Amino acid sequence: MDEIRIGVVTASDRASAGIYDDISGKAIMETMEAYLQNPLCFEYRCIPDEQESIERALKELAYEKGCDLIVTTGGTGPAPRDVTPEATEAVCQKMMPGFGELMRQVSLQYVPTAILSRQTAGICHKSLIINLPGKPKSIRECLDAVFPAVPYCIDLIGGRYMVCDETVIRAFRPKSK
Amino acid sequence: MDEIRIGVVTASDRASAGIYDDISGKAIMETMEAYLQNPLCFEYRCIPDEQESIERALKELAYEKGCDLIVTTGGTGPAPRDVTPEATEAVCQKMMPGFGELMRQVSLQYVPTAILSRQTAGICHKSLIINLPGKPKSIRECLDAVFPAVPYCIDLIGGRYMVCDETVIRAFRPKSK
Amino acid sequence: MDEIRIGVVTASDRASAGIYDDISGKAIMETMEAYLQNPLCFEYRCIPDEQESIERALKELAYEKGCDLIVTTGGTGPAPRDVTPEATEAVCQKMMPGFGELMRQVSLQYVPTAILSRQTAGICHKSLIINLPGKPKSIRECLDAVFPAVPYCIDLIGGRYMVCDETVIRAFRPKSK
Numbered sequence: 467m468d469e470i471r472i473g474v475v476t477a478s479d480r481a482s483a484g485i486y487d488d489i490s491g492k493a494i495m496e497t498m499e500a501y502l503q504n505p506l507c508f509e510y511r512c513i514p515d516e517q518e519s520i521e522r523a524l525k526e527l528a529y530e531k532g533c534d535l536i537v538t539t540g541g542t543g544p545a546p547r548d549v550t551p552e553a554t555e556a557v558c559q560k561m562m563p564g565f566g567e568l569m570r571q572v573s574l575q576y577v578p579t580a581i582l583s584r585q586t587a588g589i590c591h592k593s594l595i596i597n598l599p600g601k602p603k604s605i606r607e608c609l610d611a612v613f614p615a616v617p618y619c620i621d622l623i624g625g626r627y628m629v630c631d632e633t634v635i636r637a638f639r640p641k642s643k
Numbered sequence: 644m645d646e647i648r649i650g651v652v653t654a655s656d657r658a659s660a661g662i663y664d665d666i667s668g669k670a671i672m673e674t675m676e677a678y679l680q681n682p683l684c685f686e687y688r689c690i691p692d693e694q695e696s697i698e699r700a701l702k703e704l705a706y707e708k709g710c711d712l713i714v715t716t717g718g719t720g721p722a723p724r725d726v727t728p729e730a731t732e733a734v735c736q737k738m739m740p741g742f743g744e745l746m747r748q749v750s751l752q753y754v755p756t757a758i759l760s761r762q763t764a765g766i767c768h769k770s771l772i773i774n775l776p777g778k779p780k781s782i783r784e785c786l787d788a789v790f791p792a793v794p795y796c797i798d799l800i801g802g803r804y805m806v807c808d809e810t811v812i813r814a815f816r817p818k819s820k
Numbered sequence: 821m822d823e824i825r826i827g828v829v830t831a832s833d834r835a836s837a838g839i840y841d842d843i844s845g846k847a848i849m850e851t852m853e854a855y856l857q858n859p860l861c862f863e864y865r866c867i868p869d870e871q872e873s874i875e876r877a878l879k880e881l882a883y884e885k886g887c888d889l890i891v892t893t894g895g896t897g898p899a900p901r902d903v904t905p906e907a908t909e910a911v912c913q914k915m916m917p918g919f920g921e922l923m924r925q926v927s928l929q930y931v932p933t934a935i936l937s938r939q940t941a942g943i944c945h946k947s948l949i950i951n952l953p954g955k956p957k958s959i960r961e962c963l964d965a966v967f968p969a970v971p972y973c974i975d976l977i978g979g980r981y982m983v984c985d986e987t988v989i990r991a992f993r994p995k996s997k
Binding site for chain 1 (some may be wrong): 663729737738740741742744745766771791792795796799800801815816817
């Protein structure tokens, strides 16, 4: 089985300043360990909510570290310092609006404020970047909704072959193109 | 309770020329009066479907009048003179795609032509701008769907504290960030 | 009854090279014949997945051939050569996000990879352009979902009057604006 490289980017002024623990970044890594049977190599970055720093981290993970998947958490709301979707759009060659639509729809089942999340997804070089909200609980809900499409997406962009633990999550790969 | 400043912008060639009454703008103001217990100060503009005029009105309401919320009606369709979403996007620093998605989804329960509405939302300075369709009936349907998220959104962008009449609509504010 | 001009653009490296038959383009034309009672004039183009060629084809069909509706198939995925949505956005004066949202939602009932489709719609000159996925089965599912709004959309942009076979699909036209 291929070793999968996964970038995890926490955008948070407070977590990056050590004011509190980055539970969200950890939640993403634990979820990936639960989903995937491949050996995993994480590239973890915890940075302030600055568009330039987020762009730099995303590009480093995509172009230098060769991540197949980059998952961000935080910075997707309407507040002035929420700039993760803008950073994502700035570095991506292709946007994938279906991810944000589905994640908002799923979160709407729990809270009406789900529409305030501006999370999106896109392709940067050979990496799929997915924005997740900042709250650990929402992270798992969102990933459960979109992850079944992730391994096939990564096949299509020339990434490594993901093998899911089917007792946890089922990847879907259409039989023929 | 804070006085809430609400901008209401009707984009309509015919209403602005006095050819017919602007029922839609009035419907928005009545809905706001029903939703909110705060004293309200309305800034009302009825203007033709010109992108430049709409942008000017939105900027005046956001930067000079200090509106917490600006609601537009009209100009969201596919016709050549429907330019409200373009004007909104031009003046906003952040777009909020979840609003348009949810409003179209709700309207789809009534009419299949709901997908023709290009309505969106975004943040301009410290104002939340929401586009609504032109028809009074759709206005209430759309506002009922998205308004529960509006007070918290306005908290996050530094606006005044909205208090809803909970017998009419329930605002949702997450317990902790 | 007006003769309706419909552009059909298949974006496919393999179909355009004659490696396989373009079943998708044919499926679109058959669906249009089934939906519409008007006489139809098809303008059919089968071209490689090159953004520039797709843009040129879309513009020719909109500006020179005067198509009321242009339907594309293929090139909506995340792969490097999938560029149909980018070409569509480049030639359109207005984007119609509701089409892509609804088509993805409908396809999600069948496959979780529906979120990988980046299909959109927009107005170019006096033509409505709709992107469809490449697979014949998905084409009909998507068209069945959005077509009820198409005739009214084309009325609004000044196109010819479509008459549907109501035993197959029902167009919806609101009573009054």
